Amino acid sequence: MGVTDRARQTLPPGLEIQKSSIPDAGLGVFNKGETVPVGAHFGPYQGELVDREEAMNSGYSWVIHMSGQCEKYIDAKREMHANWMRYVNCACNDGEQNLMAYQYRGEILYRCCRPINPGQELLVWYEEKYARDLGPTFDQLWNKKCSANEIIEARFQIFSCSLCTLSYTSQIYLNKHIKRCHYEEYFRHVSQRNAEGSSPLLRLWKELC
Template identity: 75%
Template sequence: MQTEVSSTSDGRTSSSVGHVTPVDQQNAEIWKKPLKEEETDEDEDEDEDYFYGGTSSLVEDVTPEVRTEQNAGFQMVLKEKPKHDDYLYCEDCRSFFVNKCDVHGPALFIPDVAVPLGVADRARQTLPPRLEIRKSSIPDAGLGVFNSSDTIPVGAHFGPYQGDTVEREEAMNSAYSWVIYQSQQCEKYLDATSEVHSNWMRYVNCSRNDEEQNLVAFQYRGGILYRCCRAIERGQELSVWYDEEEVLPG
């Protein structure tokens, strides 16, 4: 299990344990469709050059010494429990689950519009209904994604984030990259710079503070999802960060 500590432009310090992390943190009805169960690892066929996967997470602001103990304990738990990115998180119960919450059922999933790879302006065309891309409310952030219809409920999931698998050096120079942890010593860098290989999630900006955040980015089954952690009203911009308080079970 790898641990990464990073500092943001607004002074926030974050630690990540076995979850998705933004490579460049500065740049970076239909609402009720349940998340379909994923195929087993044996059935998955992943393209080495192009990747779009699924999401889970998660982090806690603790000392390195405490985190080391947590990591060791969690790795032992994994021998009897599903791997760390098989977990989803229920915002209402404040607890993790696999496939469905015992109280609230399957996770809500808002799917992309299906668009073939290589289509010009593909990223924009994958935008789900009731969302729109326009100038961000964040100064100098360029474009952003806004809710143009009914309130998006807490617990809704977007994704997976789509893009090209690239080398670390290329990812570090991109404003659209995330690192995905595949094992203790293996990372995958996902870059959404190309609009013909990515999806609309490339336009979601990182939040500048806790009050602005309404989405949580997390790793799930080898990919990245965004989970709604605050209800998003009509006209509000979607704003993402990775979680700094949740801790994986174990």
């Protein structure tokens, strides 16, 4: 730790850092070796432990769920305290992903969920259970990671949540957020208007379920 350009020096054999295939995303990680098989693991994600405010202002942070309501934040903004995983970009949607981020024994790992062929960029999404356990905190960090790549405003229509300040790149992901973070609020509204049958909230709730 503390060595200049440490993140690049930790790059495993067969992987290469070059310009990302995602417009305006900067650098990315590409497979230049043999096909990476499903089930291969990378990690753990390395960085500095920071407070919540600093994590929320960084596009290189992950949140880790501890016992009870406790959380810790790991930030890979500074290359001398990070590893190569800081360069892996977020997928634009879960259909493009070939890596899945998840928490294991207090650390963040990436698991290969689709074969990564030579020449392909490594793109990460997240495990649903990991996001569900962390609720709105995770959503805020994920949005920051995506907006750091400037892909939300540049490539997609925005779907905003009416119950908080978060926005998403598709109705599907907005629905997932609502189900995960605003379950009780939407259930209460739907229950009140259930008799109407044509309530927009009721229709949305049926989609979520």
